Each structure stands twice: as structure tokens, then as C-alpha cells.
Amino acid sequence: MRRFAISGYGPAEKVFQEIVDTPREVTPNHLRVELKAFSINPYDVALRSGKMKEVRTLTFPYVLGNDGAGIVTEVASDVDSFAVGDRVVVHPVSGAYGEEIVLPASKVAKIPDEMSWVEAAAMVTTGITAYNVINHLLTIQPTDTVMVTGASGGVGTSLIQLLHQKGIRTLASASKTNKELVRSLGVTHFSSYDQENPEEVFSNQADIVIDATKGSIAGDMAIKIMKEEGHYVALNELPSLASRQKKNGFYETFVPRKEYSDQEALTHLIAAYKTGNYHIFVAEELAATLDHLIWAHHQLEGHPSAGKIVLTYD
Ligand SMILES: NC(=O)c1ccc[n+]([C@@H]2O[C@H](COP(=O)([O-])OP(=O)(O)OC[C@H]3O[C@@H](n4cnc5c(N)ncnc54)[C@H](OP(=O)(O)O)[C@@H]3O)[C@@H](O)[C@H]2O)c1
Structure with missing residues (x-):
């Protein structure tokens, strides 16, 4: 499984690397999702640069990323609200920069057929x-x-x-x-x-x-x-x-709190999207390569155009 990790704190072009990671086991309450798209947040840039290391210390190699969308490929036996093949949006604590993620079912929501992978990945955080x-x-x-x-x-x-x-x-x-x-x-x-x-x-x-x-x-x-x-x-x-x-x-x-439910928020946003009352703005949709990821981080360090930068897998 290919993922993008940082080897330490520092400039994007120095610390990003593509790694081949061993897939994690799906433990109780968890799902495995094959990611079709992930997006980049200013928070990722702050973590990677080391600006936040006093409040959040990372262990390297570290895979950033909180926003993604893809297909459920494995479901823990105690989870009955999702099935293999479901189209979903994911909000992991980290690890969305890659081809696959294993995360708690509570951090996942189903998306409708009319919502693209790119739109879904762009709306999360x-x-x-x-x-x-x-x-x-x-x-x-x-x-x-x-x-x-x-x-x-x-x-x-x-x-x-x-x-x-x-x-x-x-x-x-x-x-x-x-x-x-x-x-x-x-x-x-x-x-x-x-x-x-x-x-x-x-x-x-x-x-x-x-x-x-x-x-x-x-x-x-x-x-x-x-x-x-x-x-x-x-x-x-x-x-x-x-x-x-x-x-x-x-x-x-504002600080996110444990008692805030991701599924509650995502369910509201998806329902509003379906009725045309919630628009998702995408600035760039690019193939998930190391060069594009580094470029995206450089963009967010400056003053980017409105809309999210989303990286995609075929
Ligand atoms: N506390 C949390 O849990 C949490 C969660 C999510 C995000 N955040 C933080 O919230 C911030 C916004 O995130 P985002 O993803 O929405 O970022 P974003 O998409 O880059 O939006 C930045 C906004 O700042 C405006 N801006 C840029 N330069 C400006 C200037 N000189 N004067 C006034 N406005 C200016 C931009 O407007 P123009 O482009 O039109 O100039 C744009 O509307 C980030 O710092 C992020 O880390 C915090």
C-alpha cells in the first residue's frame, strides 16, 4: 500500500517521501477504506513545518491527512452500519495521504452517488x-x-x-x-x-x-x-x-471536542448538498503523486485560490 509520509519536520520538498506501508488489521469498530481522493488542509502544513510540535509531537515516518473519500473494502464483524462496497467520506485523526486507511466507523459517513470523490474529500475538515x-x-x-x-x-x-x-x-x-x-x-x-x-x-x-x-x-x-x-x-x-x-x-x-459527532456533521452537510443547499469548492484536482503533494503544500504556504486542492487515485 503506497502512502505519503514525512520523515521529520521541515520544508515539503525535503521531508515528504512515498513509502510502501504494511496494511493494518481491521480491529473491532473499524473499517478499511480504499481511498480515491484526499485533500490538503492548512493544519497539515502547520504540522509538517514543525510549527505545532510543542502541542502535537509526531513520530516519524508520519502520514498526515484528515480528509478523504473512497470505497469500504473490509468491515469489522461488530459493525453493521457499513458494508463492503459502500462509497464513503472519512475523517481520520491522521493517515489520509495514501491509498488506504483503517479507521473507526464513527469517523466515516456514506455519500450519495451524485457526490464525486473529489467533492467528498474536499468537504471534510x-x-x-x-x-x-x-x-x-x-x-x-x-x-x-x-x-x-x-x-x-x-x-x-x-x-x-x-x-x-x-x-x-x-x-x-x-x-x-x-x-x-x-x-x-x-x-x-x-x-x-x-x-x-x-x-x-x-x-x-x-x-x-x-x-x-x-x-x-x-x-x-x-x-x-x-x-x-x-x-x-x-x-x-x-x-x-x-x-x-x-x-x-x-x-x-474553537477547538474540536470528543463529544462532537463527525457522523452528525457529515450527515447534515451531505443532506444539504443533496438538496442544492451546500456547495463544495475545489480549486485543483490532481493525480496523487509526490510532486503534486509537495506543490499543494507550497500553495497552502502562500495565498492560494479559493477552493480545496484534492489529490486523486484512479
Ligand atoms: N480550530 C480548528 O479546529 C480549525 C479547523 C479547521 C481550520 N482551522 C484553521 O482555520 C483557518 C482557515 O482554514 P481554511 O481551510 O478555511 O483556509 P483557507 O481556505 O486558506 O482560507 C483562508 C481565508 O483567509 C483569507 N485571507 C487570506 N489572506 C488574508 C488577508 N491578508 N486578510 C484577510 N483575509 C485573508 C482568504 O481570503 P482571500 O483568499 O479571499 O483573500 C480565505 O478566505 C486555517 O488557519 C486553519 O488552520 C482551524
Whole structure:
């Protein structure tokens, strides 16, 4: 079984290697899935670079990857909700960069025939994160206004769509290049951070702000948009204490919790997709080769186009 592993922390071109791994046994509650596609997240880039080694130490060789889609090829005898041949989406803790994965059935959901492997692999972490922020972390009142920075990103586009489904008034910012994409998702008001100043356009208007930019680069802007005593959620680190002290509010970072059910989130996203109420954005669909994987990591280190990069097997 071919997989892509990192040999240590460092630049993508230095540490990625293709390995032939021994297939794992399927233990109770687990499934084996032949992967047809996997996608790349900013988190993978942070892990590989060593930026997160103080909070998550890896043992090498290590296979990254949380998002994939494929066909069930083996089912533990105590699992009755899946069968060999099922088309599924998977959300493992790691290990999706490869041809095959063995993972708990609770981290798997069936996908409909009309959803492609690429779409399925592209919706996993971003969709689940957005679902949990909207439905579990926050309690949103129907009269609330919610601001999303990074609205054109993987998490941002999911957040906007889930808020729109609930009929919540949304404010959003992203680059002007992605204005039409974000507006098409049902956002109430949009402001481009590279054309005007969203903090002036939306000053003190949001009950809740969700900073979904990479590295929380829009934190100071989001604080200015939040109302006094509002609720600030960062997908990454919070803005500096000095910035937070400029406005009273409840500041927190979103962290996935064990009690959040992947199947609940994926079932919701898939149902919305089937009714045309959830769109999945793919920027690049490439063959699963070492060169493409390294290229994808380089893209995510910069400022990539909107949409996920997905690598596929025939
Ligand atoms: N805590 C968690 O559990 C969790 C889970 C998932 C993701 N995350 C984190 O959430 C962040 C977003 O993830 P993602 O997958 O959605 O990333 P992404 O697809 O790369 O989206 C990044 C967003 O940031 C915006 N952006 C880029 N440069 C900007 C700037 N200078 N000013 C303002 N906005 C800017 C982009 O907008 P334009 O391209 O339009 O400029 C885009 O909307 C990542 O850092 C990721 O690690 C955390």
C-alpha cells in the first residue's frame, strides 16, 4: 500500500517521501477504506513545518491527512452500519495521504452517488469545523448578526452557507477576487479587505464574529466589527491581549471536542448538498503523486485560490 509520509519536520520538498506501508488489521469498530481522493488542509502544513510540535509531537515516518473519500473494502464483524462496497467520506485523526486507511466507523459517513470523490474529500475538515462552530460552540439567536472573516476559505464558505440555511444575517469579508463567490452563498453584506476597510463598513455591527482567516490575520479588524460585549471566535490563535482589551467581549478559540459527532456533521452537510443547499469548492484536482503533494503544500504556504486542492487515485 503506497502512502505519503514525512520523515521529520521541515520544508515539503525535503521531508515528504512515498513509502510502501504494511496494511493494518481491521480491529473491532473499524473499517478499511480504499481511498480515491484526499485533500490538503492548512493544519497539515502547520504540522509538517514543525510549527505545532510543542502541542502535537509526531513520530516519524508520519502520514498526515484528515480528509478523504473512497470505497469500504473490509468491515469489522461488530459493525453493521457499513458494508463492503459502500462509497464513503472519512475523517481520520491522521493517515489520509495514501491509498488506504483503517479507521473507526464513527469517523466515516456514506455519500450519495451524485457526490464525486473529489467533492467528498474536499468537504471534510472544513465542513465539520463550520458545523460544530455554528451548532455546538455557539448559541446563535435568530436576531443575531454574525460576521465571518476569511469568508472565501474552506471553513468560511461552509460557515456562510450554514448560517444562510438558518436565516441568520451575515456580514463577510474576503478579497475582492472572491466577492462574487461569497455573495453567491447568500451572505447579507460583503466587504473586500483589499478594496475598502471592512472594520469601518461594518463597525460595531456584529453580535458574533468568527475569524476564519489563516493565522487569524484579520483579528484586529474583527474586534472593531464586534459589538461591545460581543462574542469573538478564532479558528486560530486569538488576537493579542492588548487588542482584546480594546473591546469587552467573550473571546475564545474553537477547538474540536470528543463529544462532537463527525457522523452528525457529515450527515447534515451531505443532506444539504443533496438538496442544492451546500456547495463544495475545489480549486485543483490532481493525480496523487509526490510532486503534486509537495506543490499543494507550497500553495497552502502562500495565498492560494479559493477552493480545496484534492489529490486523486484512479
Ligand atoms: N480550530 C480548528 O479546529 C480549525 C479547523 C479547521 C481550520 N482551522 C484553521 O482555520 C483557518 C482557515 O482554514 P481554511 O481551510 O478555511 O483556509 P483557507 O481556505 O486558506 O482560507 C483562508 C481565508 O483567509 C483569507 N485571507 C487570506 N489572506 C488574508 C488577508 N491578508 N486578510 C484577510 N483575509 C485573508 C482568504 O481570503 P482571500 O483568499 O479571499 O483573500 C480565505 O478566505 C486555517 O488557519 C486553519 O488552520 C482551524
